[in-house]
Amino acid sequence: MSDKEAVIELVKRLPPDVSFHQIVQEIExxxxxxxxxxxxxxxxxxxxxxxEKMIDSWTTK
Structure with missing residues (x-):
């Protein structure tokens, strides 16, 4: 599916009262x-x- 087709499908699934800001967030x-x-x-x-090693290094002292 092309990027354009993916965006069109995404927008079709969003609720009718969605804001431009929310649309942009979904696309990003x-x-x-x-x-x-x-x-x-x-x-x-x-x-x-x-x-997992990275996460371990973040959580251990």
Whole structure:
């Protein structure tokens, strides 16, 4: 699905009283997710094990 098609589908699912600001937030959220998936597909992602180590380093002293 193209970016344009994804936005159209997103807007169709939003409630009729949604504000422009909320629409922009939703589009930015979906864009970030799609970019993340593209990075993972390109091998640029971080493994779960690496993320767990990062979280451990943040929470231990």
């Amino acid at each position: 959220f979906i864009a970030a997710i799609r970019e993340g998936f593209e990075e993972i597909d390109q091998g640029k992602g971080i493994s779960i094990a690496a993320v």
